[in-house]
Amino acid sequence: MPLTFIRKQDKAIVLWLKDFILTMQEFFLFSVRAFIAIPKIKRYWRDVLDQATICGTDSIPIVLVSAISIGSLLAIEVGNLLEDFGAKTMLGRSTSLSVIRELGPLLMGLMLSARYGSRNGAELGAMQISEQIDALRAFGTDPVAKLVMPRLVASLIMFLPLTALSDFAGLHSAAYLAEHYHRLDPGIFWNAVYPRLAPKDFVVGFLKAPVFAIIITLVSSFNGFSARGGTAGVGRSTIKGIVVSSGLVLIANFYVSKIVLENM
Amino acid sequence: MIELRNVSLKYGEKEILKNVSLTVRDNTIKAILGPSGVGKSTILKLMLGLIKPNSGQVIIDGTDITNMKESSLYSIRRKMGMVFQGNALFDSLTINQNLGFFLRENMNLPEAEVNKRVAEQIQFAGLEGYEDQLPESLSGGMRRRVAIGRALIFKPHMILFDEPTAGLDPVSSKKILSLISSLRHNNNLGAVIVTHIIDDVFNVADCVAVLYQGEIIFDDVTEKLHQAQHPFIRSILSDNILEL
Numbered sequence: 001m002p003l004t005f006i007r008k009q010d011k012a013i014v015l016w017l018k019d020f021i022l023t024m025q026e027f028f029l030f031s032v033r034a035f036i037a038i039p040k041i042k043r044y045w046r047d048v049l050d051q052a053t054i055c056g057t058d059s060i061p062i063v064l065v066s067a068i069s070i071g072s073l074l075a076i077e078v079g080n081l082l083e084d085f086g087a088k089t090m091l092g093r094s095t096s097l098s099v100i101r102e103l104g105p106l107l108m109g110l111m112l113s114a115r116y117g118s119r120n121g122a123e124l125g126a127m128q129i130s131e132q133i134d135a136l137r138a139f140g141t142d143p144v145a146k147l148v149m150p151r152l153v154a155s156l157i158m159f160l161p162l163t164a165l166s167d168f169a170g171l172h173s174a175a176y177l178a179e180h181y182h183r184l185d186p187g188i189f190w191n192a193v194y195p196r197l198a199p200k201d202f203v204v205g206f207l208k209a210p211v212f213a214i215i216i217t218l219v220s221s222f223n224g225f226s227a228r229g230g231t232a233g234v235g236r237s238t239i240k241g242i243v244v245s246s247g248l249v250l251i252a253n254f255y256v257s258k259i260v261l262e263n264m
Numbered sequence: 265m266i267e268l269r270n271v272s273l274k275y276g277e278k279e280i281l282k283n284v285s286l287t288v289r290d291n292t293i294k295a296i297l298g299p300s301g302v303g304k305s306t307i308l309k310l311m312l313g314l315i316k317p318n319s320g321q322v323i324i325d326g327t328d329i330t331n332m333k334e335s336s337l338y339s340i341r342r343k344m345g346m347v348f349q350g351n352a353l354f355d356s357l358t359i360n361q362n363l364g365f366f367l368r369e370n371m372n373l374p375e376a377e378v379n380k381r382v383a384e385q386i387q388f389a390g391l392e393g394y395e396d397q398l399p400e401s402l403s404g405g406m407r408r409r410v411a412i413g414r415a416l417i418f419k420p421h422m423i424l425f426d427e428p429t430a431g432l433d434p435v436s437s438k439k440i441l442s443l444i445s446s447l448r449h450n451n452n453l454g455a456v457i458v459t460h461i462i463d464d465v466f467n468v469a470d471c472v473a474v475l476y477q478g479e480i481i482f483d484d485v486t487e488k489l490h491q492a493q494h495p496f497i498r499s500i501l502s503d504n505i506l507e508l
Contacts, residue, residue, distance in 0.1 A: 130350055130352060130355075131348045131349075132352050132353075134314055135354075137334075137341070138346040138348075139345075139414075140338035140339065140342045140366065140370045141338070
């Protein structure tokens with residue numbers, strides 16, 4: 001009896017591994033197809049513009065809200081901590097590093113994973129379920145070039161200014177709170193920010209934008225394309241897309257920081 | 265002409281098609297009849313190269329498309345129009361945009377020519393006045409006619425229909441069937457109709473293939489279906505069951 005149970009578990013693990021490797025292979029090929037389709041951008045420039053509006057302009061409010069809240073929170077908490085050590089003048093330095101290197105891009109990535117990733121997953125999943133993606137193929141249109149490549153290009157372009165906006169809003173909200181909550185002179189705050197920021201701090205922050213754009217767009221689109229089993233299937237694929245892309249954003253955030261900071 | 269030669273297909277452990285051979289000649293209407301879930305729609309997807317068989321060959325106008333690259337398949341697919349079971353219309357586009365979508369997308373036609381062809385299909389499908397509406401605001405029969413119009417707009421040699429009358433009321437079904445019949449008479453088109461409704465077969469098809477448990481158990485002209493000896497066919501005919 002225990003031997004049969006172990007054999008059954010072995011079989012289940014092997015099947016799961018097989019399924020996982022096949023999915024990874026499909027995802028890799030899907031990603032390659034999306035990148036190979038980039039030269040067709042001239043043909044699909046309208047779709048790129050539409051997607052740029054959706055992932056860029058329409059995402060500004062959520063990016064601003066998250067950046068302002070994290071900037072304010074950092075200013076209050078870090079300010080309180082530094083006050084205990086009599087080092088409140090370092091508030092600008094510590095908040096700017098946190099916002100520009102880590103929290104600004106990370107929060108923006110997570111917000112866009114939820115907003116743009118869920119939209120991609122649900123929209124493409126619904127198209128898959130209703131055979132619209134099959135219809136594109138049946139009538140001679142490459143669905144990856146038409147639906148995924150414009151999303152990828154738009155996010156690669158738009159995530160950079162969104163990161164800059166997120167940094168700007170985060171820093172200014174921190175400066176505002178430093179002045180009005182901690183009664184710190186703005187000159188002291190900004191003097192601790194600008195002269196002390198090194199190029200590598202900006203490289204770390206801004207390199208994360210295209211990495212997150214690739215992760216969020218490809219993972220959510222792949223899950224949309226893989227949707228099966230009616231409306232419940234669309235729900236499952238959307239959730240899977242958000243969970244996987246958010247997890248990968250967190251992991252990528254760590255590795256980009258580690259690699260850049262160790263090598264610059 | 266479409267040919268399936270000894271095609272077998274498995275989904276996981278489940279064998280969907282077993283050594284299926286089938287020929288659809290130009291200018292004929294061929295029905296593929298079988299119970300729901302037996303793999304009829306899969307045959308249409310094989311014909312378009314949307315899925316690949318585990319073994320066997322799919323040949324379109326003498327070209328073996330079985331292992332053809334996706335990018336090479338697009339030109340082959342444009343020889344055939346496909347009407348999906350759920351219509352697969354783009355729900356965010358108007359009827360006009362749906363009809364003209366693939367012409368604008370894939371053919372380098374002047375806008376005047378696209379508009380002319382769209383107007384022709386609007387008239388053919390009897391949808392004057394609905395040009396600027398979204399698919400969701402149309403009835404099931406109207407949506408099916410838009411899907412047929414979209415399949416015809418490329419001027420294909422062959423149209424593939426996946427359950428063309430499923431889910432439609434009797435009046436709409438009759439309209440769709442007469443539309444399909446008129447395609448061959450007026451446009452010299454061939455068609456493959458996948459259906460589980462025997463009435464549809466006798467109404468429009470010149471020949472019929474019966475798919476049962478993954479195998480073709482009958483493949484001949486429609487009139488000879490009455491002489492078939494297979495117990496499954498005898499049972500559906502003698503019991504006078506109209507829907508499988």
